[in-house]
Amino acid sequence: MREGGAPSIIVRDNDQAISLVQVYEEHMVSSAETEHITVKDQEFDLTHIRLRANSSHSHVIAFCAAKRLVKEESITGKIPGLYGKLHDESSEFIYACYVTSPFLDKTVRSERTGFDIMENSNGLFAHELSLDEIRDAVIAKATDYLSIFLEEKKLKAKDRLEDFVSRKAPRYRPILARIPEDKLIIDPNISDKELDLKLHRHLSDIEEQLLTDGHDVMNPKSNEAFSEYQKRLEKYLKTAEDIKRSDLANYVSHRRVILDILEKAIQRDSNGRYVREDLIHNLIMPMRCDSNEIMLDSCNLWLLDERLAFHDYLASDKTISSMPITNSIETKEPDILALNVFDNPILVSEGNKLPLASIVVIEIKRPMRNDAAEGEDKDPIEQAIGYLDRIRRGTVTTASSRPIPSSENIPGYCYVICDITSSIEKRCKIHDAVRTSDGLGYFFYHRIYNAYVEVVSFDRLVNAAKERNKAFFDKLGLPTI
Known part of the structure; x- marks a missing residue:
């Protein structure tokens, strides 16, 4: 910075005794490089x-x-x-660009804490030099100076982005x-959370622009040639x-992820x-709510059967008497549901093309629970069939309260999700x-109750869901093991 170089100073x-020349050499990786730029007729010297x-x-x-x-x-x-x-041929370094100029000398505040320069110039003051314009010009030169040192960073950023999108966020x-492209050059050490948020902001911007373009496409411009409109539409x-x-x-x-x-x-x-079991229950479907209270996206009934997504009414952990699809007045039912909060079933009534209705009851038990015994209070199979019987005896209707003929039939x-323990x-x-x-479940048809019953172990539930979705996971490059 000083003409003739720095003097030899010892403190x-x-x-x-400390030699400032020695301190300088300890902190400097290489000799400084200078260059000259002009911004709106003002001269600036840059020292890299x-x-x-x-x-x-x-x-x-x-x-x-x-x-x-x-x-x-x-x-x-x-x-x-x-x-x-950053890295050069010998070591790691941090970059600094020192900017000097007669213009900065004239505009510096007396206390030397800043400059009397507009942050940005527009409108009436567009002709005046702003700090933004100086900064942009300096950054452009700094980019040129550092270009050779940034190649490795760019490659690592590309690898980090590719790995994240391939393995965790194919969307x-x-x-x-x-x-x-310059917006995709990220910090290679960025966390998954920060990278996800960054990409999501880009996605939101694209969706917003798509919405704007959609309105424009629906209203062709006056005197616009058909070929131009077709290009916009495509x-x-x-x-x-x-x-x-x-x-x-x-x-x-x-x-x-689920x-x-x-x-x-x-x-x-x-x-x-x-x-x-309440954790697993909530994973499949949130508790104490029905299809009138939650979005279908909050349910993961596909874990058991894809067809359960198509239903007329859906309830989770609700008393039978509170469900709009049944007129049950069974007095025993509220006590059972209240006493066995986590044993309450997920109930699904599917189909609105009468008389093709069906009822699905899902009973979930804690992993490795091993206390099943005779009686509805202890046998999850009897519990599920018991719920089904009570619902039928209450006269089943659709969610809109339309009667279903012969609802008792x-x-x-009935699905019981539990581990296959000895009991x-x-x-x-x-x-x-x-x-x-595969030895991971049981099934049978109960002729008297006209019910198909399946006992599904948690391992079978996971394995079957993986197999059904394997083609989709493979297509996106997601692991399936």
Whole structure:
């Protein structure tokens, strides 16, 4: 900065002497490089410096006046790839660009804490030089100076993004081509959460623009040639297609996450205990609500059967008398439901094309629970059939209260989700149930109650859901093991 270079200065304190030249050499990676730029007829000198990584924590632009530092600004992240420490042929370094100019000397405040320069200029003051314009010009030169050192960072950023999208967030792949390339150069050390939020903001911007374009497409411009309108329409439809592909990928990815959570939930924790059934219940469908209170997206009934998504009424952990599809006045039922909060069933009434209605009762038990015994209070199979019988005796209607002919004969499907412990296995044999080929469940048809009953172990539930969704997971590159 000083003409003729810096003088040799030694600072002494009693018996201790420190050479400032030596300190300078310890902090400098290489000699400084200078260049000259002009912004709106104002001259600026830039000094590019590479400092040793332990001397600073952030890449900066340093605005100087009267041979003194006035203001420092971090530029980390403002140049694509400029994150963390950089590397040259010998070591790590932090970048600093010192900016000097007669213009800065004239506009510096007397206390040297800033400059009397507008942050940005527009309107009536568009002809005046603003700090934004100076900053942009300096960053452009800094980008050129650092370009050779940023290549490695850009490659790592690309690998980080590709790995995240491929393994954890395939929903973003269809829209990557619509995001400016420089916006995709991320910090390689960014967390999954921050990266997800960053990509989601880009997706939101694209969706917002798509909505705007949709309104424009619906209203052709006056005197617009048909060929031009057709181009706009094709561009809009292509973007819409990418968004829909993103939505589908998100839907499939959500299923992968739910399966991972369920798989962990059925395992013993570090204390050797299994989770309560309410956690698994809420994972399949939130408790104490029905289809009038929650969105279908909140339910994961596909874990058991894809067809359960198509229903007339859906209830979870609700007393039978409170359900609009039954006129049950069974006095015993509220006591049973109240006493066995986590044993309350998920109830599904499906189909509105009468008389093709059916009722599905799902009973969930705690993993590895091993106290099943004779009687409805202890036998989950009897519990499920008992719920079905009470609902039928209450005269079943549709969710809109339309009667279903011969409701007492509506086909019933009872699913008991539990581990096949010794007590459960004994109850299955007593009910003359047939063991599944994989040994992870039982099934039988109860002729008197006109009900198909299936006992599904948690392992079978997870395995079957994985198999049904494997093709989708493979298509998105998601793990299926």
